[in-house]
Amino acid sequence: MDSTSMFDPELYTGVFKDIGEATTLPAWCYSSQYWFNREKERVFDGAWHFVCLESSLHNGQFVRRDLLGNNILVVRDHDGEVRAFYNSCRHRGAPLTDQDTGRVKALVCPYHKWVYALNGKLIKANGLSSESRMKNACHLDLLEMTVDVVCNLVFVNFSDHPLSLREFLGDYINAVAMPHRIDRMRCIHSRSYTLESNWKLYVEVDMETLHTPCIHSHSIGKQPVEILEGIGEWVGVFNRSPHTPALKPGLRTRGFPHTQGIYGEGKNGTHFCVILPGFFIVTAQDCMWWIQKTPVSENLVAVNVGYCFPEETLQREDFDLVASLYRERWDQVVEEDDWITEYQQKGLNNKVTGLYTEQERVVQMLDQRILHKVLGPDLINMIEADTGSSISHDPDAGTRETQLSSCEG
Ligand code: FES
Numbered sequence: 001m002d003s004t005s006m007f008d009p010e011l012y013t014g015v016f017k018d019i020g021e022a023t024t025l026p027a028w029c030y031s032s033q034y035w036f037n038r039e040k041e042r043v044f045d046g047a048w049h050f051v052c053l054e055s056s057l058h059n060g061q062f063v064r065r066d067l068l069g070n071n072i073l074v075v076r077d078h079d080g081e082v083r084a085f086y087n088s089c090r091h092r093g094a095p096l097t098d099q100d101t102g103r104v105k106a107l108v109c110p111y112h113k114w115v116y117a118l119n120g121k122l123i124k125a126n127g128l129s130s131e132s133r134m135k136n137a138c139h140l141d142l143l144e145m146t147v148d149v150v151c152n153l154v155f156v157n158f159s160d161h162p163l164s165l166r167e168f169l170g171d172y173i174n175a176v177a178m179p180h181r182i183d184r185m186r187c188i189h190s191r192s193y194t195l196e197s198n199w200k201l202y203v204e205v206d207m208e209t210l211h212t213p214c215i216h217s218h219s220i221g222k223q224p225v226e227i228l229e230g231i232g233e234w235v236g237v238f239n240r241s242p243h244t245p246a247l248k249p250g251l252r253t254r255g256f257p258h259t260q261g262i263y264g265e266g267k268n269g270t271h272f273c274v275i276l277p278g279f280f281i282v283t284a285q286d287c288m289w290w291i292q293k294t295p296v297s298e299n300l301v302a303v304n305v306g307y308c309f310p311e312e313t314l315q316r317e318d319f320d321l322v323a324s325l326y327r328e329r330w331d332q333v334v335e336e337d338d339w340i341t342e343y344q345q346k347g348l349n350n351k352v353t354g355l356y357t358e359q360e361r362v363v364q365m366l367d368q369r370i371l372h373k374v375l376g377p378d379l380i381n382m383i384e385a386d387t388g389s390s391i392s393h394d395p396d397a398g399t400r401e402t403q404l405s406s407c408e409g
């Protein structure tokens with residue numbers, strides 16, 4: 001498939017058909033560098049990217065992440081403000097730190113010891129001895145990027161004129177984040193690594209329940225889910241159950257109490273959501289976890305995993321003992337999904353066209369949304385005219401759809 005004909009909308013009409021007749025994204029969408037470059041420009045560059053919980057940032061605390069080829073630092077400065085910088089010294093570009101997290105009074109470049117205050121101001125420039133040269137260096141403060149916090153979730157954005165974070169998240173805030181009291185969550189563990197797979201394969205596996213009895217036969221039981229299509233840049237499913245899915249089936253009555261102050265649907269079950277493009281976040285009645293995927297290339301994905309409990313749970317005497325049961329389940333399921341994601345990538349072949357089952361409806365919805373961005377609205381209009389179907393994934397279109405689907409998972 002060459003780079004020009006790859007973006008012909010005719011090739012993708014199958015993704016927009018009814019689920020019984022629909023065909024999946026072609027394999028090149030998961031392996032072509034041209035396709036990936038277009039995704040990077042149209043899907044990722046304008047999106048908001050999750051970094052960490054605000055509650056993980058005490059004064060002077062930083063979190064370092066590699067996002068889309070950018071080495072970034074999110075810091076809480078001494079005035080309590082959360083800031084985001086490119087982790088690149090203004091002298092000759094060395095990173096200010098290679099630690100993933102830490103607490104400092106100032107940011108000191110290890111190379112020639114230039115010193116930056118936590119608000120990014122250059123305060124000492126070794127080698128610039130004369131007052132006038134130091135004066136000229138005052139434009140050499142750290143390069144800042146757009147950062148915003150909603151409901152304890154810290155996001156950054158690389159574009160110059162982004163949509164506001166609240167508009168981007170749409171009704172995720174009121175429908176999921178607030179009822180589950182994400183503001184009370186504290187991260188107890190976070191890790192980052194890379195997998196040899198396209199980023200979409202991991203996002204897709206998180207949102208379908210057909211694989212769970214196959215890949216997670218020893219870790220997750222059955223769980224019927226309702227499909228939710230939110231307003232804004234997210235999709236999700238809801239598992240209505242009084243029991244936490246964060247423990248293995250035989251242990252679910254041994255979980256922690258519900259988070260203080262949860263309300264609405266937050267009390268009635270667990271939301272499994274993807275904040276687009278690749279931030280998978282699960283909010284249960286008693287805990288929260290995430291698996292964020294950001295692409296490094298067409299066949300390499302950076303993964304960041306985080307496990308969280310509400311602050312009051314951390315104070316419990318039995319915390320370590322009971323939390324170890326959650327950790328065991330979380331680690332096992334993540335490892336299983338890591339494995340199948342890399343395994344699937346090895347078999348993709350441009351000559352093979354796939355299909356979606358009923359339990360993979362959300363995968364189809366995700367793929368449609370990605371096509372919407374990659375092909376652009378004009379091309380989507382052509383597909384709509386061709387298939388006679390109407391595609392409404394524009395966050396401004398604002399329709400909310402809830403369907404019941406009995407899935408295993
Ligand atoms: S590169 Fe940072 S002080 Fe020289």
Ligand SMILES: [Fe+2]
Binds near residue numbers: 205211337
């Ligand atoms: Fe899975």
